Amino acid sequence: VNPNHQSGLLLLGIFAAGGLAADQHRQGLDTRDPSKVDRYGDRFLASMAALTVQVPALVLSLSRGAIVALLLVAPVATWLGLRRQRSERHSQRRRSRHMSPLRVVVVVALVGLFMLVAQHGAWRELGTLLDLADPDADLDTKLRIAHESLALVELSPWVGIGRGAFIDTFGAVDSMPTHVLNTHLESAPLAMVVEWGPWLGGAM
Numbered sequence: 001v002n003p004n005h006q007s008g009l010l011l012l013g014i015f016a017a018g019g020l021a022a023d024q025h026r027q028g029l030d031t032r033d034p035s036k037v038d039r040y041g042d043r044f045l046a047s048m049a050a051l052t053v054q055v056p057a058l059v060l061s062l063s064r065g066a067i068v069a070l071l072l073v074a075p076v077a078t079w080l081g082l083r084r085q086r087s088e089r090h091s092q093r094r095r096s097r098h099m100s101p102l103r104v105v106v107v108v109a110l111v112g113l114f115m116l117v118a119q120h121g122a123w124r125e126l127g128t129l130l131d132l133a134d135p136d137a138d139l140d141t142k143l144r145i146a147h148e149s150l151a152l153v154e155l156s157p158w159v160g161i162g163r164g165a166f167i168d169t170f171g172a173v174d175s176m177p178t179h180v181l182n183t184h185l186e187s188a189p190l191a192m193v194v195e196w197g198p199w200l201g202g203a204m
Contacts, residue, residue, distance in 0.1 A: 007066030010058040014051060014070065015077065021047035022081040051110055146187050148173055152194050160197035 021044050028040035058066055151173040152161050161169050167183045174182075185191040192201035 003061040004063050004065065007058050007061045007063035010054050010061070011066055011069060014054045014058065015073070017047045017050035017054065018074075018077065019081075021051065048110065052113065055110065056113060142186055144176070145170070145174075145182060146185065146190055148175060149185050149190065149194050153198060156197065158197055158199065160193070160195045160201060163195050166191070166195065 024040045024043040024047060028037050028044065055070075058070060149166070149170060152166070152169055155161055155169065164184075166185050167181070170182050170185075171177060185194060192204050195201065196204070
């Protein structure tokens with residue numbers, strides 16, 4: 001499985017589980033029925049267990065885009081969830097009765113697990129996005145490839161070079177060829193123009 005495709009699925013699962021955990025926690029605060037409190041608590045812990053499984057898998061995929069998306073969106077999603085809960089009026093007595101210390105421990109443990117697993121290559125991979133001074137930096141290389149790929153439009157200005165033909169044609173215009181094989185153009189809008197032509201691809 002392509003790690004980027006896998007990490008996209010994991011991101012969906014992570015935020016779905018996180019949203020469910022926040023919802024069950026909120027409903028547990030709202031209800032007065034002790035049996036429902038336990039039920040919502042169990043669902044909250046099950047959702048957090050799903051997060052505990054998926055977050056390390058996402059980090060170990062070393063997909064920089066997915067990790068950056070998680071780091072950027074998770075705090076915003078958490079803030080929105082807490083903001084909604086605080087806007088709803090609950091008595092301090094009910095909050096103290098229903099807020100289990102175990103839930104706080106689970107959340108803290110999840111953050112700690114992320115930091116621990118990230119030591120196994122994730123921070124190094126994220127660092128390559130910022131190392132613009134290095135001529136071999138991955139981001140710099142991708143930007144160069146994207147710019148030079150526009151020369152492929154001249155090979156077929158009407159209908160493009162064709163879907164999947166990038167791997168066979170880019171070598172002819174690559175100004176800095178290396179042992180690395182560029183299988184596809186990592187920019188969807190630009191790929192449409194190059195592969196489907198400036199008229200059809202550009203319009204799309």
